[in-house]
Amino acid sequence: MTAPMVKSEQVHKSFGHLKVLNGIELEVSVGEVFCLVGPSGSGKSTFLRCINHLERIDAGRLSVDGELIGYREHGGKLYELHEKDVARKRREIGMVFQSFNLFPHMTALANIMEAPIRVKRESAAVVRERAERLLDRVGLTHKADVYPNRLSGGQQQRVAIARALAMEPKLMLFDEPTSALDPELVGEVLDVMRQLADDGMTMIVVTHEMGFAREVGDNLVFMDGGVIIESGHPRDVLAKPQHERTKSFLSKVLM
């Protein structure tokens, strides 16, 4: 058995007096599509953001590919990581946001090329070729030279996925990638994600799309109030939820 891609042990996180994560314990294996579901405020997005250190955890251990996030362990002691090392770790973790967050002053292609050129210092020619291939993969070759404000939400999110993939990450985090989209545009983004899962990418997906979770997910965790209520294979959890809270949540979101 290979080492897990993400390992979370007793992770705690508070915003002031508000306890957001209360002892999260989970493992995500390589190549797995891991779905996080739960009501808003359950801590699922915060947990996702902790994985690439956009939020720092208060207690517990969180590691990606065997390396601690935000800290270095040496002789039984934890040392805070330099910003440089945090940034280096983040190169390996792609993230897709609910609000897309494309860079509005750059074209779609320039959005995708920015980080590989500036961060990984790859040559422009190599990056351009990869960026064009990625745009083709998300079906937006004809939008390469278009600025984000001329793209629909679905198109923006597909460019955002291509932008994250351009760094050739080994883990992709999706933070409610379809929640800000018009219903008719959700499908095109889920299709891209499904394709990515088929290609064997390790993905952690915070979502309300139960259909996607059931179809594509290998594992599903239901969170509420900063704790994991239940977990298992999506088909089992969605069809036969064991816990009262899971049942009542699912009865509201499932059609």
Added chain:
Amino acid sequence: MSSGEVSPIKAVPLPHPGRWLTVAAMLVLAAMFVNALVSNPLFQWGVVGQYFTSETILKGVGQTLYLTLVAMVVGIVLGVILAVMRLSPSPVLSTISWVYIWFFRGTPVLVQLIFWFNLAALFPELSIGVPFGPTFFSVETNAAITPFIAAILGLGLNEAAYMAEISRAGIQSVNDGQVEAAHALGMRRLLTMRRIVLPQAMRVIIPPAGNETIGMLKTTSLVSIVTLAELLYSAQSIYSRTFQTIPLLIVASLWYLLMTSVLTVGQYYIERHFAKGNARTMPMTAWQRLRRNFFTFHSPRPQAPAPSVTSSSGGIR
């Protein structure tokens, strides 16, 4: 209704008698003003014409432009650095920036100018060396701080304090999501600032920075008191000899007006440049604005409908 020929509404435009009355009143006032300019011999337009392109004045104009340019470059560069320091997570940098802005914004620029010019009275010698230790290099203050250096220090360092606040507002106007997206891609703080945040902040920074530049062009006239031959000093040097005070002040004023007008036009084009990818409609150029103001006297023309952004979405995968 069914076979859709759409005919635009034909309606009698709303009359605007108030506008016509205002125009009439303004025309009368303008005529009176022009009459006073022409008929009062004390304006001495001949003298104005004679000195308008004289060598002394032109040199002064050049010096004023040069001062404005250098002082603004110092102000903008230092101002952006101060703003980034102010917003940095380091309390040390943030405090240094705060103190700088507090001091340079809190004292009059004229006082600062005189201070720099008289620095020799305070420190007769400037030297570089180990603090409290040996000196490597030393120079007489009066030789180092020429009137030009004093002017640049006074104007530039003061301007930096204002530009810092303007830049800070610009930086803070950029959505946090932009920074998070850049960090998630592995970009470091300074790279994120330079490539992602500042280009977007420019949209907010440019208009007030344009005002600052125009303000600086006029503020350079203060430098005349440290005997630097910019435009006002050049005009003064002539009228102190010929006693033609009013015509030479008019010469200077006309040059200031001319230069600020050129700057105003330049500002529009810079704003348009930084609006790319952000505004759906570009800000108007000076010429477009002029045309609109002069040729649409009645209600504004109906705009062409904005091209729909969302409707053309995503069929192709």
